[in-house]
């Protein structure tokens with residue numbers, strides 16, 4: 826019988842088993858929440874924004890999903906922390922996959938969840954500060 830973890834590389838397993846950014850944040854400036862309609866997985870991203878510099882000073886996530894979704898979420902946070910909102914918006918599936926050194930082909934869609942959730946959180950924040 827095939828071990829289902831064989832399909833994930835070491836980098837993916839590291840972020841899946843010991844995610845640095847996992848958990849709920851107290852008093853975030855904004856929360857982004859996305860559900861993947863294909864598999865039902867849900868991700869939430871919490872952001873604290875430095876209002877002067879417009880940089881993400883803290884970020885956390887909670888993902889109810891597969892190993893690839895959790896690893897992608899953690900990498901997304903690593904990529905986004907310290908970036909301006911403008912730069913963070915440019916983090917895409919390709920950058921997440923590069924940082925993870927790839928995912929099995931049937932798991933490629935899982936990296937999109939993080940990208941979408943971060944963008945949603947930034948959009949929500951921008952709406953909040955405009956209104």
Ligand code: FES
Nearest residue numbers: 864866891894935
């Ligand atoms: S199977 Fe749903 S995000 Fe991975």
